Amino acid sequence: MTDLNWIDLFRIVHPVFVVAFVFPLIGIVSAMAWQTRQRRLQTQGEGAKSRIPAVVGSEHVKYGKWLAGGVVGGSLLGLLHPSLKYMARNELFTKEPLQAYLVLAFFVVTAVSLGLLYLSREAPWTYIFGGLTAVGIVVLGFQDALFGRAPLFDATKYGAIFRRDFDWMVSHFYFGILATLLMVLSLATITDIYRDRSHTWRRLHGAMNAFALGVFLMQGFTGARDLLEIPLSWQEPAVYSCNFDRSSPLYKQCPPFENQP
Ligand code: HEM
Numbered sequence: 001m002t003d004l005n006w007i008d009l010f011r012i013v014h015p016v017f018v019v020a021f022v023f024p025l026i027g028i029v030s031a032m033a034w035q036t037r038q039r040r041l042q043t044q045g046e047g048a049k050s051r052i053p054a055v056v057g058s059e060h061v062k063y064g065k066w067l068a069g070g071v072v073g074g075s076l077l078g079l080l081h082p083s084l085k086y087m088a089r090n091e092l093f094t095k096e097p098l099q100a101y102l103v104l105a106f107f108v109v110t111a112v113s114l115g116l117l118y119l120s121r122e123a124p125w126t127y128i129f130g131g132l133t134a135v136g137i138v139v140l141g142f143q144d145a146l147f148g149r150a151p152l153f154d155a156t157k158y159g160a161i162f163r164r165d166f167d168w169m170v171s172h173f174y175f176g177i178l179a180t181l182l183m184v185l186s187l188a189t190i191t192d193i194y195r196d197r198s199h200t201w202r203r204l205h206g207a208m209n210a211f212a213l214g215v216f217l218m219q220g221f222t223g224a225r226d227l228l229e230i231p232l233s234w235q236e237p238a239v240y241s242c243n244f245d246r247s248s249p250l251y252k253q254c255p256p257f258e259n260q261p
């Protein structure tokens with residue numbers, strides 16, 4: 001039915017989840033964000049009325065919470081597959097069990113921090129659990145570098161997470177982390193947005209997340225590109241024997257296959 005091995009099938013879980021669950025929510029949340037802002041501006045004057053119903057703000061927040069959870073959860077899924085592959089490839093469970101179990105523990109701690117962030121309403125708890133979630137995501141992204149197994153800003157195709165440092169401006173990793181951090185920040189500042197009478201938090205939130213919309217769009221592009229570019233596990237030996245060095249005259253050339261049927 002398919003030439004995908006189970007480990008390759010697992011790679012599809014993150015894109016399917018994001019496309020089927022996160023992207024529709026982005027549409028819903030943005031439409032309500034626009035209405036929330038329009039309603040606020042329309043009702044500013046003395047006795048001014050708006051045709052937009054008052055619940056639109058709380059509906060935006062309700063679906064916003066689902067969206068933020070979906071983005072953080074989706075990023076954890078996106079990080080889990082390459083992490084497990086890296087552990088298997090380097091036999092970390094037998095050779096470096098401390099590292100392997102610490103990385104797995106970080107996945108759990110990050111997910112639990114996110115859960116506690118949902119349960120907390122007041123500072124400093126929102127900032128503590130928001131901070132822990134953010135730190136967890138970043139640590140997982142740089143896991144191989146933090147354990148001294150790879151340079152910090154020179155990710156190769158063989159590292160744990162392919163961070164694409166040499167092309168960071170089109171990196172699915174760096175912008176994925178940025179989008180995730182913006183969602184964590186939105187969750188952690190809900191109370192601040194409501195309490196701030198000067199609307200500074202509200203405006204900051206609107207501007208930051210308008211930027212996040214652009215990042216989400218870019219994730220659609222870089223994610224689809226990565227699906228095309230990352231080889232299936234059984235194709236790796238053939239694909240990685242090709243020349244990826246952009247300064248080489250042999251760039252994009254592959255050795256001829258011998259003993260082909
Ligand atoms: C695509 C993502 C998002 C965008 C583009 C967005 C944008 C906006 C905008 C434009 C407003 C109205 C600001 C104004 O009145 O000037 C707003 C309000 C708000 N947003 Fe978001 N937002 C997003 C996601 C989130 C998330 C994930 C949360 C938290 C779970 C959140 C929480 C809030 C809160 C608490 C308000 C105030 C609501 C009210 O006035 O009743 N937003 N947002």
Ligand code: HEM
Nearest residue numbers: 011015075078079081082172173176219220223224226227
């Ligand atoms: C909300 C949007 C998205 C966010 C926040 C996001 C986030 C992430 C993160 C943090 C990673 C791990 C780092 C990496 O390997 O680059 C990742 C991996 C990946 N993502 Fe996304 N992503 C999003 C959308 C998409 C979409 C739409 C696709 C494809 C249609 C996609 C395909 C991939 C692929 C193929 C990987 C590599 C996974 C692997 O090596 O197993 N992503 N994503």
